[in-house]
Amino acid sequence: MKNCLVVDDSSVIRKVARRILEDLSFDITEAEDGQQALDLCRRAMPDAILLDWNMPVMDGLEFLGALRREPGGHTPKVVFCTTENDIAHIARAMRAGADEYIMKPFDREIVEAKFAEVGLI
Numbered sequence: 421m422k423n424c425l426v427v428d429d430s431s432v433i434r435k436v437a438r439r440i441l442e443d444l445s446f447d448i449t450e451a452e453d454g455q456q457a458l459d460l461c462r463r464a465m466p467d468a469i470l471l472d473w474n475m476p477v478m479d480g481l482e483f484l485g486a487l488r489r490e491p492g493g494h495t496p497k498v499v500f501c502t503t504e505n506d507i508a509h510i511a512r513a514m515r516a517g518a519d520e521y522i523m524k525p526f527d528r529e530i531v532e533a534k535f536a537e538v539g540l541i
Contacts, residue, residue, distance in 0.1 A: 422540065423447045423464075427457040427483065428472040428501070433524070437470055437501070440528045444541055454483030458490075465492045468540050470531075471518075473502035473509070481516055488517040497538040501526060 424446040426437045431452075438448045449466065451457035455478040457469070469487075473480040480500060487493045500513045501522040510521050519538045522530055535541045 421445055421447050422467040423449060424468040424470060424540075425449045425451060425457060425460060425466040425496075426470045427451045427454065427475070427480065428470075429453060429475040430472070433472070433501075437531070440531050441470070443528065444532060444535065454478030454480060454486070457483055458486050461487055461490060461493070461496070465490075466496050468535065468538075469496050469498045470501050470522075471498055473500060473504045473513070481512065484513070484516045484518060497535075497540055499534050499538065 424441050426434050426448055428434050429452050434450045441448055449460055451460055453475045471480045497519045499520045499522055500518045503524045505523050513521055520534045522534050
């Protein structure tokens with residue numbers, strides 16, 4: 421079974437994402453900020469990361485840059501999931517190493533389609 425790290429400072433978003441991804445046969449690990457997520461990745465690199473942009477301590481873009489510099493950090497498929505929906509933000513995320521981008525609010529169909537696009541399901 422594949423593992424997905426859900427990184428979001430909102431417990432509600434993490435809960436919704438967990439339900440969707442568990443239904444898609446993922447084991448879920450959660451983090452509430454980028455630093456916590458990076459610490460988890462250093463212990464065990466996940467297959468996928470659903471990543472929020474705006475978080476305290478370390479935001480999603482900072483986390484993504486740090487992740488991609490880690491040994492094995494290019495392996496996880498990273499899907500940004502955020503309210504930041506302008507083209508400039510999307511372009512920055514993709515340049516930083518994101519594999520896909522989802523706008524909040526999201527539903528199962530959107531998550532499933534994006535995870536399929538990057539080869540996770």
